[in-house]
Amino acid sequence: MRTAASILLSTFALTATLVAKDAPLRTPEQRFADLAKAEEPSFRRHIVPLISRAGCNGRECHGSFQGRGGFQLSLFGYDFDKDLKQMTVNADGDEKQVRINKEHPEKSLLLTKGTNEEPHKGKERYKKGSWEYNTLLKWIQGGAKADVEATGEFDRLEISPKEIVFKKLGDKVQLKVLAHWKDGTVEDVTQLTRFRSNDDSVSTISLAGVVEAKDKGDTHIVAFYDNGVHPIPVMLPVSDKVGAKFPKLATTSKVDEHVIGKLQKLGIIPSETCTDTEFLRRVSLDLTGTLPTPDQITSFLSDKSPAKRTTKVDELLKTPAYAAWWTTKLSDFLGNNARVLRGNGQNNYGDKFSRQWYDWMQVRIAKNEPYDQLMAGIILATGRTKPGQTYEEYSREMSGYFRAENPLNFTERPNMPYFWQRQNLQKAEEKALAFSHSFLGVRIECAQCHKHPFDQWTQSDFKSFQAFFEGVSYASKGGGKGSPGVPGETITYASLTKEIKEAVPPDPKGGNNQKALGAEFEKRVKAGEPAPWQEVFAVVRDSKSKLSEREIEQMKKKNPNFDGRVLTPKILGGEEVMLKEFPDPRAPLMEWLRSAKNPYFAKAWVNRVWASYFHRGLVEPADDMNLANPPVNGELMDYLAEGFVKNGYNMAWLHKEILTCATYQRSWKPNDTNKNDEKNFSRFVIRRLPAEVVVDGITQATLGTERLAAFRDDIETRAIGPNANAGRGGKGASNYSLNIFGKPVRETNCDCERTTDPTLLQTLFTRNDPELLTALEQAKGGAFIEEIRKATSGKGAAPKRKGDDAELAPRIAKLEAKLKKTPTNTELETELKQAKEQLAKSQPKPAAAKAPLANADDYIAQVFLRTVSRPPTATEFEKARADLAAASSPADGVRELLWAMLNTREFMVNH
């Protein structure tokens, strides 16, 4: 930053482009412009970057999988062999009609198309005689040779300046990019680099690498060259409150120091601290997925201790709702989905497996088991729970979890294998994608088919990473090469399947007898006897050994392009691993996750937790950590990730570290400097409540007083608890509300499955859905309104619902019409008379309605505490008293107020 700033200052008068001073290296233009004196260009270092920068291998052009005009380059480059072949050899394998004409280099299509001499759909990419043109020509003249071997591996990019802080709109800074190669070569590649602005409403960057300040705020400029992706922060302060003019703010926590450190540069002054009620509501919702109860609010308000906010966080961390809500969140990240867990060939145990998965994690979260340990229990899990366990023992144990009498406790299992058991995770590549999403917060699916456009990952990186998962299976075979069979065991999946078949009489109709077989399976399970359960196991594949011909044949059937090579697994961005040294191919992965150098494992969790407490992650999207998408506050990310690891992957530490800092406790009320800031956590950005929290919140607000106190901890009945997992996607009533409010189905590798966007259907739900209207009046264990109705309608009076009255009028009309047709029908007559009497009774007596309700203020306060978690203001009291007085009955009045409060935005959002 200092460099940039000083350059800016020293050249203040200049409006022309600024150039960094220390430029001893020659630019590509200087090196290649003069054809006669030009150096020999390198295919990898100069030609490929040049055509990338010209856009030739983009998706819309020759990078398209169909190619364009019979010419297809690898998307975003990096398949050097293929690209060179495309240029030098035509489809028939000879060298006629190819892109490169070695005999007459200047007639090469690569040149004539690029200059649009030959008609080119992509128009002119470079001018004839330009340095770009001459670079390509020189390379062709030299024989259009590949040199990937010779150049060796790319090391890194170095960009100067490292950060840009602009002074005013329109300021410009020229970037300089140096490429470092592992062989020690350093080149100025500014002219061969592709640039991108992450937000060009803030800063733009020209093809030549000139950054321009377009608006106040901050973003990153990213440079792409070969395998290098390098972002630099760029900003223009929002106000003049920078440096010495920035107000002194007490920072008691490291988190705040880092946040304010950045706000200071930007001249953004953070909002005030939020009120006690705002804090209590916010932290209860975020940490426990639960609204505070009226009692909790009252006692928190009356607590005079200065440390009460911190104490509250400690207290909430011990509640069952905390463990329930964070297990639900972890279930999202890991893809705990009943539908894909059903188990092949077995009875459908999807809901049960999903519940076990949930419970297993919940117990550990409640105990605050270290995060790495929790994850290791999932990552390294196998079906068998101890070494040397036979299939019979395993199978008996599995049945034991479901047996009728005294079932085994699944949560006591040392590990939890269901992550690997999912039907949508059968192929190694699917496992690799799920693994990197769940545990690394990295999306590598791009690299499945082409070089990742925003990261270093190439297709070969993906394939090498995928190799870790080749040996991980969920299957029925026991006894294959390396499978978990214990020598000499006779009871196997196959033998148990046979037993079951033999125990069931054949279907007289000749059918497949599924039902009877299923019943027999179930019978054995209920009795705790061995049944044919499939199992998760891992086999080490020797990457050095050759595959048998039969194996190669099988591989080719699956993938016609299989070249017979078994890849040595390679950790993402790391080294190759000799799997033979490990009993389980996942073991070295787990070691890597836990190693101090791992760039993802701890950060992925820190970022997801942060994203749960604010409207965005430090990296956003929270599960998309890539080089081109750096954290908005790198120091903060490092601080939290290091602290998390140093504290032994202590999840409670992380929650507390974030929730007790001033940054989390900012008010939503903006000031002049921060009203447009949605990136640097200078104010609390309002967000809609998550689906489960909305559903629970509505229940809680409408429950009777007694039930209300218990509801918080009764996670079995909660939408944030384990049961909301079961049967997702079904037709249950509460699934409707969970679906429309965006509960994730957990089927794809994306945190974005959970949405908190508002929609019309959500509004219709809170306004008028029968589920909500019924909740207002009736609830299991009694509704709040029912209580009031009882208390205010006098002894013995049956609780009467407004619905009854409303139905009376049309009923009377109908009866009258019928009576007209058949005037002699006495039954109708009596019925009509009764209905009329009933209607008359139900009309509010003017005197009674006017009489002031003794505890109206209590009810009003209750409604506010139950919904928006604060006492009403004086004005609100006044309005509500008037509304209550005008209502047909006190209970109706309170119900209408409760309905209205549930329909305020204040209820629906966390603020």
Add this chain to the structure above:
Amino acid sequence: MSIHTTCDGVARRDFLRVGALAGVGLSLSDYFALSSQGAVSEAKGKAAIFVRLGGGPSHMDTFDLKPDAPETHRGEFKPVKTNADGVMISEHLPKLAKCADKFAILRGVSHTLAAHELGSRYMNTGNRPLPSLNYPHYGAVVSKELRGTEYLPSFVAVPNLGENATGYLGVEYGPFETGGSPQPGKALEVRGLALRNGVTLEDVDRRQNLVARYDNAFGEFGKEDKLLAGMDQFGQKAYSMMRSSKARDAFDTGKESEAIVNLFGKDQFSQSCLLAMRLVESGVRFTSVSLGGWDTHSDNFNALKNKNLPTLDAGLSGLFNALAAKGLLETTAVFVTGEFGRTPKVNARGGRDHYPRAMFCLLGGGGIQGGQVVGESDAKGEGPKDKAITPDDVAATFYRALGIDSRKEYNTRTGRPIMIVRNGTPLRELVA
């Protein structure tokens, strides 16, 4: 909000900005105007009705009979002539035979996914399912692409869809599920819209005022903040929908003329078709109805003859005839499909099993050339005779009829560009 460049260099932020505005920031009329962009075309179709035949109907006993196939295959039913030249269908579909000029039969539609769920996902999206990506249902795409009305949702599912309908598009394009099926002559009480639990129109008005009285904790900021402003607009829209007699009438099949009602049966499927027609008439863009019970692993012929075929015949013929009578057929594309066909060879239990290699679909209305058969299965109905019609082609054709470019690209939430239908080509015989 994060920013990414998609593969072709379009800043992802632009997409997100549009996405966010569509969800919350714009006024609703702007929002609909925005979502209608791309729908500017000369296509005749303005709305769609999707009829899902759950379980996988037998092609051999409905619209692709093989009277000359061996006894093991051909089944019990005879083909009969229809009012379309040279088009023959099952004898148990007499009413459809009289209006076969209004729809086209696609034969030899073929895929390889023989499980109910996977097959359904393929047929309901036009994209072969992938584990890493959820494609949106036709209804979600249509409700994104075509302009809806002020007082009705764009996408209605009768009674529900029971699946993740919106895929990568996000919940805002999800179906409005009625939750129940209509009964003859009665208004369908639709969740959220119907005034139930004793709520009257006066209550709706009073409550609208009530919310306004209490929903002001955020003051002026409530208008500036995108999320809060968006929620407020949805509140207005919900109010106008609940207030609208047009919206309620659309769900009230009792308001239909006798002449039209008489075109349909009294069962749930017929009544759902009648409702779908009314919804289209009122401005709903996509309505899905469904008829299950096609998974006839045993006793196929009795099940079809006694129940499924008469039910389908009454409802579907009613739908085509009523749309035509109201002048809506030209603007309404109707798509009828199951998840697969059934085994040409009859099994030991007199049933037919799952068979995706050969199936049928029906497409009609919306300018689709009816009264013809497109595609052909082989002599025993075991696969396409020559070139297979893929589910992707059917999807592309359906979208074409609605003026939606099936090759248009959306960005998923991860910034990945995906075509609406990746591999389909519209069938020229059906759409110009």
